[in-house]
Amino acid sequence: MSAPTAERAAPDPESDKPVRSFPKPAFTDAEAGALEFPSSKSRSYSYFEPAKLRATTYEDVTFDVQPDPERHLTQGWIYGFGNGPGGYPHEWTELKSSDWHRFRDPNEEWEQTIYRNNANVVRQIQQNLANAKLADAYASWTPTWTKFIERNLGAWMHAENGIGLHVFTAVQRSGPTNMINTAVAVNSAHKLRFAQDLALFNLDLSESLDGFDGATHREVWHGDPLWQGVRKNVELLTAAGDWAEAVFATNIVFEQLVGVLFRSHLVMQISARNGDYVTPSLVGSGEHDYNRDLGYTRAMFSMLTADRAHRDHNREVLTRWLDKWIPLSMTAALELQPIWSQPQERTVPFTESFEAAKAGLRQVLSDLDLDQPKELS
Numbered sequence: 001m002s003a004p005t006a007e008r009a010a011p012d013p014e015s016d017k018p019v020r021s022f023p024k025p026a027f028t029d030a031e032a033g034a035l036e037f038p039s040s041k042s043r044s045y046s047y048f049e050p051a052k053l054r055a056t057t058y059e060d061v062t063f064d065v066q067p068d069p070e071r072h073l074t075q076g077w078i079y080g081f082g083n084g085p086g087g088y089p090h091e092w093t094e095l096k097s098s099d100w101h102r103f104r105d106p107n108e109e110w111e112q113t114i115y116r117n118n119a120n121v122v123r124q125i126q127q128n129l130a131n132a133k134l135a136d137a138y139a140s141w142t143p144t145w146t147k148f149i150e151r152n153l154g155a156w157m158h159a160e161n162g163i164g165l166h167v168f169t170a171v172q173r174s175g176p177t178n179m180i181n182t183a184v185a186v187n188s189a190h191k192l193r194f195a196q197d198l199a200l201f202n203l204d205l206s207e208s209l210d211g212f213d214g215a216t217h218r219e220v221w222h223g224d225p226l227w228q229g230v231r232k233n234v235e236l237l238t239a240a241g242d243w244a245e246a247v248f249a250t251n252i253v254f255e256q257l258v259g260v261l262f263r264s265h266l267v268m269q270i271s272a273r274n275g276d277y278v279t280p281s282l283v284g285s286g287e288h289d290y291n292r293d294l295g296y297t298r299a300m301f302s303m304l305t306a307d308r309a310h311r312d313h314n315r316e317v318l319t320r321w322l323d324k325w326i327p328l329s330m331t332a333a334l335e336l337q338p339i340w341s342q343p344q345e346r347t348v349p350f351t352e353s354f355e356a357a358k359a360g361l362r363q364v365l366s367d368l369d370l371d372q373p374k375e376l377s
Helices: 057-062 111-134 143-171 178-208 216-223 225-238 243-270 279-305 311-335 337-341 350-367
Strands: none
Touching: 057 178, 111 178, 111 279, 143 178, 143 216, 143 225, 143 243, 143 279, 178 243, 178 279, 216 225, 225 243, 225 311, 243 279, 243 311, 243 350, 279 311, 279 350, 311 337, 311 350, 337 350
């Protein structure tokens, strides 16, 4: 664009005052703007290939937000750590992929959905707890059920908080793409929110139920022999150095054999028979979160076991991880068996619950095209 030119002011024929003039811009063709190319008329981005015909909002705001030398940083990482590796090294996991950017979160989580979904869950839980207090719903609880919730649901709060804070929060910037790290970060938010929900429920019960000790859960988590297997399993998960191993061992192994076993196959099965219609709605929100998190986990590891170039390597690594983590989670689950006998009304035996949990893990491993370990037969 050339420099603007100004015209001399001319007198107004109907007035003695001169007319003000303004610069008139003169446009010229700039070479870059004048070029015609296949997408020059397009109003959409084309630096990545969407999973479907059209890119989703999730892809637009998530894809390539995290840089990668294999795509755009032709001169390598522009920053690094003190010990040498730069940015988001692929070496932070033993698994390999021909293209990590192929992963898409089936839940399509991004900033807006994180706040919207979690706000909806919190709002519903708050309404349920408020209505329960108004209706004096806790008055029908038996002393044995009150003790069960006081000790066991309170102890489970520590498992959820430990996994959210020290497993998923710890690895949510270790993945090689922003798509993976966003999904893991949402997983962390789910766990921390659910742990907070359990803590607030514990405070509510302390105020509403005579004799309910809201501090017992700490003693149970630290010293009750029935919970030490779960505690050991969780603490070892927090020490996993490979980010993919941490996600796999938690969402595939621990959650199926211990998490789903406790939340779905125990608490949600027997609460109503013990006069409790409040706890299932709370625990159900945590189970719903896990089902969403299992969705992205299944999609990511299915991509890796189907990778033509690295399929055999990835299957060998995942099988080795199964051999490492399944015995730990099996032990943790079996040590919980006595709590199935604590409630007054027991509608499901431990053996039935445990078989259902193992069947769930077998189905997930089948979906990932992994061999069934002998412990699950």
